Amino acid sequence: MSAALIAFYAVRETLRRRVFLAVLVLTGAFIVLYWLGARFIFAQTNNFPGGVVDENVVRGASVFGLALFAIYFLGCVLAIFLTLGAIRGEAERGLLQPLIARPVGRSSLVGGRLLAAVFVCAPYVAGVYVVVLEITRHTLHWTPDRQLEPVLALVLAVTIIAALSLLGSVFLAPIANGITVFMLLGVGMVVGLLGQIGVVMKIHSLERIAEAASWVAPFEALYQRSLFALTAETSGITKQVLSLGPFGGPQAGPGQLWGWSLAYLGLVGCAVLVAFARRDL
């Protein structure tokens, strides 16, 4: 009950923040640009040399893959900004002390903040995904092979990023925490790209690094899974061509990715609780 109350006030505060408005404006700009870009691409690749390769799939998957990257990135930005100062930052500003002294468990405070971040980020990611999916369907006349899996993977990835940022907020000042989580995100992306290169070029050491990284940083593996799901049922030359593109060669990740990601989220949540319970404010 207390966690829900904290979450309610945190969401209200979030919706009033300028960063939320900035993300909404950027998202609006992205959607308009995506729509324009999709229209131009469709108009100018209508005479794509067909035959062996299904140009509609290549075109649709490549452009939609770019959109998934943007949704993932914007979702992570939102999740990080909502949580980067949740504990130490708010304690330094004096916002946390009046709450901590109340008969509310610290777990409720942390749970409320994570809940608020999920409550804002999950609809955001899902909403932008649906809009972009509809634009793609109507403009490029293409839909992903799996439509639910990518959005679920992105929502879970963004939730994990929010939890990691919350964990960092127990120890680090807001700016330091933001930089750390963004660097973590960046490292994950680089390792994911290395994994893709490893698969395409058959470099097994890179593949192994990417696989290990998917255990350490499942948010990146989930993003890769969302990209993979776009053309999961596609095969043949078209699939080979897609694997050469910047968003077309992702791996499905470990078989236990969903279970491990949920467990990882739980572990990070427990780490936040333990760290916060031991923290003097």
Added chain:
Amino acid sequence: MPPALATRALAKRFGRTIALAKVDLEMAPGELVGLLGPNGAGKSTLTKIVCGVVRATSGEARVCGARAGSRSARAAIGYLAELFRFPDWLSAEEVLVLHQRLAGSRGGAGERHDLLGLVGLSDARRVRVAAMSKGMQQRLGIAQALVGRPRLLLLDEPTSALDPAGRRTVRELLERLREREIAVLLNSHLLSEVELVCDRVAILSRGSLVASGAMDELTRSRGLEVETGAGTRLIEGVDREQVPQVVRDLVAAGDEVYSVRLVRSTLEEAFLELTGDEVT
């Protein structure tokens, strides 16, 4: 009835720094105790341990019989931190609603009306925190601390941002809290204020409790100040019972006595004597 606050050998260490060293302090229900000490003496640390914001390294602190930091202990306290802020988009009334919910208070609108009236913010109930002066926010902080009828109120520098009129309001408020049997631990640098309202004073120095007692116990008699035709002078070593004899002797000696006044050392003098060179 258990004491409002009882600490036994309470200690806190931050790395190599000893913030509190085995502090024993007890407060009776409804008692108003001033907590004094130079900067860094451990006053805020003690307050924070009692309300569960900081964990003790060793020793014990109990609030109304419950372990400090436990849910039932926190349900019995009201806390105004030295550094605090409320979300600036909330109105005064919304701040109190939030804290009523967190404290599980069933006081409703009546309690909010009562508390805002108590701190002189009745007309500001719809004013947003962002539009309030620091003094108004401080008074709202005190109202927030009183939500849920706490049995122990911890006030950490509650008058630091207040003008003289605001300080007077807080003093009057503390007197009214005494009537409600709410124990108050007042952490303040303003000795004159503590002297005016507190039943007892506890003085911390370098993390240790160096003195605790009623004002009369901490201050000492400095003698009798006598105004005669020859001027005003202080006769040391005179206590209350000796005053009539001293006056008779002066009159017998031909002095014209205009006024006499027993003089005691002030709390400030006692404080400086006890904390010595630590004052910053």
